[in-house]
Amino acid sequence: MPDAPVADALARFKRSGSPWLVLPFFADGAAEAVAAKVDARIAAGATVLPAPADIFNALTLTPLDRVKVVILGQDPYPTPGDANGLAFSYVGPRRLPASLKVILAELTEPAAKPASGDLTPWARQGVLLLNAALTVEAGKAGAHLRLGWSALTDQAVAAVSARAEPAVFLLWGAQARSRAALVDTGRHGVIETGHPSPLNRARDFPGSRPFDAANAWLEARGLTPIDWRLG
Numbered sequence: 001m002p003d004a005p006v007a008d009a010l011a012r013f014k015r016s017g018s019p020w021l022v023l024p025f026f027a028d029g030a031a032e033a034v035a036a037k038v039d040a041r042i043a044a045g046a047t048v049l050p051a052p053a054d055i056f057n058a059l060t061l062t063p064l065d066r067v068k069v070v071i072l073g074q075d076p077y078p079t080p081g082d083a084n085g086l087a088f089s090y091v092g093p094r095r096l097p098a099s100l101k102v103i104l105a106e107l108t109e110p111a112a113k114p115a116s117g118d119l120t121p122w123a124r125q126g127v128l129l130l131n132a133a134l135t136v137e138a139g140k141a142g143a144h145l146r147l148g149w150s151a152l153t154d155q156a157v158a159a160v161s162a163r164a165e166p167a168v169f170l171l172w173g174a175q176a177r178s179r180a181a182l183v184d185t186g187r188h189g190v191i192e193t194g195h196p197s198p199l200n201r202a203r204d205f206p207g208s209r210p211f212d213a214a215n216a217w218l219e220a221r222g223l224t225p226i227d228w229r230l231g
Contacts, residue, residue, distance in 0.1 A: 005042065006035040006135070009052040019064040023155040034148040038135050047138035050076050050083040057085025058130045059156075061123035067160050068126035069214050069226060070169045072153065072176040075133040078141045086129040090117030102196040106209055107228050116230055125226050130156055132175060157182045168217045170210045172196055189217040 010031055014021060025031050042048050050057075073087025082092035090100050096117045104117075123129055132153050137143040160167050161183045169188060171177045173195030180190050191213050194204035215225035 003042075004035070004039045005052040006038040006048070006055065007032065009055050010035045013056040013060070016060065018059060020059045020156065020159075022064070023152065023159060025152045025155050030148060030151055034152075037147045038144065041137065041144075046143075047080060048135050048144075049078060049080060049138060050085050050135075054083070054085035055134050058087065058123065058128060058134075061086070061120065062126060062128045064156075064159055064163075065165075066126045067128045067163075067167050068218060068223060069122075070128045070130070070157065070160055070167060072157075072169075072171060072179065073129065073131040074175060075131050075136045075142060075145060078136045078139055078143075080138055083136075084118065084120070085134070086119050086123055087131045089119035089123075089129060092117075098198045099196045102198060102205060104230070105206070106211060108209075108212055109229070119230070121230060122226065122228065127226060128156070128160070154179065154182060161188055163187075166218075166221050166223070168214045170214060172205065172210075173200075189214075191217070 014026060020026070038048055071087055076083035076085070077090065077092070077097065079092065082090055084091045088100055088103060090097055096104070100117050119127075119129055130153060133142075133144040133147065133149040134152070135144045135147075135149070157169070157179050164187070167188050169180070169183055169190045171180055171190060171192045177192050180192060183190050191210055193208040193210060194200050196205045211226070211228045218225050
C-alpha cells in the first residue's frame, strides 16, 4: 500500500470524536476525496504543508461547542516549518510574516518584538483560526485552494452560525468577507475589514482594532473576553 499521510491524519481526526464531525464534509466522503487529492500530490513529489499531524489543528484545538471568535485565512504559509495548521499562525525561525506583524500591531498593547507568532493560545481560548484550504505546497501559495477544502470552511462557518451560543466573526479581506452571508447576524456578530496584507492598497485594516471590538462584543453578551496577548 502506498503512503497516504493525509488520509491517515483524517482517519485519526475522525477517531477523535470531535464535535466538528457532524459537518457533512466528514460524513459524505468529501473529506476522503480531498485527502486523496492531496496524497496524490505528495505521491507525485510535492512537499505538502503543514505536517500531516497539524492539518486539522484548527478544529482540534477549537471544538465547535467552544468557538467564541472566528478568524478566516486563505491557506498555510508555503515555507516548510512555518505553519502549524492555524490561520495566520507562524512557528518559523525567521522574523514574523508581514501580514502577521500588521495583525499583531492592532493589539491594545502590542509587543514591540513578539516572542512568537504561534497563535495556539488564541485557539485554546475559543478562537477558530480556519484557513480556506488546510494544505498548500512548498513555494506555491494557493496551490490547494481548489481541491475541495472550501466546503469545509463554508460548513464550519454555517455550523457556528447555527448554534444558539453567540460568536463574533472577524472577516478580513474579500475572501473572508464573502462568507458573511452564511452568518445569522441576529445571533452573531460580524466585524469586517480589509485584509491585513501590506499589499492592501486601501490600507483599511490598520487602526481597525478588531480585537478590542471582538472583546467588547463578547463582554456585552456576558461572555469572557479573549486574552490576545502572546507574551
